[in-house]
Amino acid sequence: MRYDSITEAIGNTPLVRIDPAVHGLTHIDLYAKLELLNPFGSVKDRAAWNMARPHLADAAELGSQVVELSSGNTAKALAVLAGMHGLTFKSVTNRMRVPEIKDLLLLLGAEIEELPGQSECLDPTATDDPLTLFHRTISGQGNAYLHTDQYFNPRNTEAHLTGTGPEIVKDLDGRAPEWFIACVGTAGSSTGVAHVLRENDPAVRVVGLVAAKSDFIPGIRTIDEAHEVGLFDPGTYDTIEAVSTDEAIEGMLTLNRRCGILAGPTGGAAYFGAVRHLRAVDGELTQRQSAVFIVCDRVESYLSYVRQRRPDLFGRPRRPNSPADLTDAEIRTAPSVGVADAQAWIATGRPLVVDLRSPFAYAALHIDGSVNIVDEVFEELLRGGLPFSRSRPVLLACPVGEKSARYAALLTRMGHPDVRSLAGGIIAWRDAGAPLVRD
Numbered sequence: 001m002r003y004d005s006i007t008e009a010i011g012n013t014p015l016v017r018i019d020p021a022v023h024g025l026t027h028i029d030l031y032a033k034l035e036l037l038n039p040f041g042s043v044k045d046r047a048a049w050n051m052a053r054p055h056l057a058d059a060a061e062l063g064s065q066v067v068e069l070s071s072g073n074t075a076k077a078l079a080v081l082a083g084m085h086g087l088t089f090k091s092v093t094n095r096m097r098v099p100e101i102k103d104l105l106l107l108l109g110a111e112i113e114e115l116p117g118q119s120e121c122l123d124p125t126a127t128d129d130p131l132t133l134f135h136r137t138i139s140g141q142g143n144a145y146l147h148t149d150q151y152f153n154p155r156n157t158e159a160h161l162t163g164t165g166p167e168i169v170k171d172l173d174g175r176a177p178e179w180f181i182a183c184v185g186t187a188g189s190s191t192g193v194a195h196v197l198r199e200n201d202p203a204v205r206v207v208g209l210v211a212a213k214s215d216f217i218p219g220i221r222t223i224d225e226a227h228e229v230g231l232f233d234p235g236t237y238d239t240i241e242a243v244s245t246d247e248a249i250e251g252m253l254t255l256n257r258r259c260g261i262l263a264g265p266t267g268g269a270a271y272f273g274a275v276r277h278l279r280a281v282d283g284e285l286t287q288r289q290s291a292v293f294i295v296c297d298r299v300e301s302y303l304s305y306v307r308q309r310r311p312d313l314f315g316r317p318r319r320p321n322s323p324a325d326l327t328d329a330e331i332r333t334a335p336s337v338g339v340a341d342a343q344a345w346i347a348t349g350r351p352l353v354v355d356l357r358s359p360f361a362y363a364a365l366h367i368d369g370s371v372n373i374v375d376e377v378f379e380e381l382l383r384g385g386l387p388f389s390r391s392r393p394v395l396l397a398c399p400v401g402e403k404s405a406r407y408a409a410l411l412t413r414m415g416h417p418d419v420r421s422l423a424g425g426i427i428a429w430r431d432a433g434a435p436l437v438r439d
Contacts, residue, residue, distance in 0.1 A: 165196025179291035
């Protein structure tokens, strides 16, 4: 097989059957669509090429810079494509959370601009958010950027209408699977593939997978974040279910060790969520069915992510005082306080207010007098024991109140007598009109 350009190798990825001895399903054949075998390493190669391709010639003539609000695989693919066409690429984000991706982007010659943002993702409704303002600026006409705009560009979805979806149908001998399970990031792949499969068979059931609200899984959004993406349509999915970090890593390990598929955490989440959902219906079936999930990218880019959360996999003891060890009941009953009561408490009880967001989000807007300790750093502090005096009350704040609730539960378990989570987080504080200051 010979190509004149590496871009011709994008797509036509294999569809591989998972051994039933691994997943244990009796009546369902489970297939993995191996998007990790795209030339730049992920499912985002398709969208990046489809979004950029019509504009690259004009951009090269004008000397434009390719820009995308991405800190992951879309940025990686666009950095390669820009370089191939003599262009520079800028990744704009409010938080680079995976060190290997950041290093790879720099190696590819990308410029990385980290802007302050009030939350961990682009929120189009936050009109004064610096990330939102930047998005609007580069989306306008007549500027010096080629902005691919993955969260709102229909060509993101189109890449899967013309590629991924038809490939799945072709490889299943011209029929659609009864089940399609997809992680929700920009929603381009899940939306595009679901549309194609349902055109072939309207009875196809689509399961969307999101990250648990208190967890971070690279490439997957929480349900709250998904609603801020222009391409996301809840009607695409018959059901939307959450996957935790631990579940994603367990699914990843199964694919890595039992199936020979070097999937990253997103692929692991897709596999785990697929098997969990399908097991609930498998015993009721009398005829064979098929199901497909997408393996988005490779494991090598996420070793530090996995090491931080599962050091035991690298021959190191599991760390003490980890939020991963909390029970659902502990998190649900974590002490919390609403905005009005938090304001009164700050005025009278003088708690230490700890903002767990990124430094950029904190710099944009924060509660006056609060201190900024990024959640990963805060977790490291807790491993050494209580970082605060028991006599000092503590109020924890994060974007939407999920992470702070987890840490409030952990501090309570560790014996702190007066720690509370800000219910709804900084977003709720902002929406209530409570005062915020900026650096």
